[in-house]
Amino acid sequence: MTSENLARLAAARAHRDLSDLARQGVGDISSVTGACERIEAARRLRVMVNELLDLVVLGEALGGEPWEEITRALRRRDAETVRVEYAEAVNQWKAAPATALYGAKGDAEDLDAWYRRHREDADPLAANPVSDLLQTD
Known part of the structure; x- marks a missing residue:
């Protein structure tokens, strides 16, 4: 497994965790939960989204995507600034x-099973999307 695939596996975990936490928010929307708790839960989602974005960027960078393309996708202007921002994390993942x-x-198989349980008709049709990632080496 490459460092790119390892980052993509981590991103898949982050997608799952974000989805699960967001679903809890829907279930809790009419409860007697106080404003502070609802705001804190939404703040946790925002933090998780930022962490997910970083993992996706790492996976793309480790896969050799040019920094100009990553910068464009991030809607940023300076590729060198973005590269420097992620340089330490990229080096850590490479090492x-x-x-x-x-x-x-095992993680991949668990994520595949989670995906199959939660998949809806509009979602990509993939039986083992994360395990398939491990087959690309």
């Missing part, structure tokens, strides 16, 4: 030890 891969297959 990830082999032990970072421990459990990747």
Whole structure:
């Protein structure tokens, strides 16, 4: 497994976690939960979205996507600034030890099962989207 695939696996986990937390917000919308709790839950979602975005950017950068393209997708202007912003994280992911891969297959299978349980008709038709990622090496 490459560092790119490892980042994509982490992004898949982040997508799942974000989805689960967002769904809880729908279920809690008519409860007696106070304003502070609802705001805090929404703030947690925003933090998770930012973390997800960083993981997706890392996966693309590790996969060799040009910084100009990443910058354009981020709706930013200066590719060098974006590259520097992510440089340390990219280097850390490139240097990830082999032990970072421990459990990747099981994680991928769990994410595939989660996707199949929650998939709706408009979602991509993929039986094992995360496990398929591991087959690209």
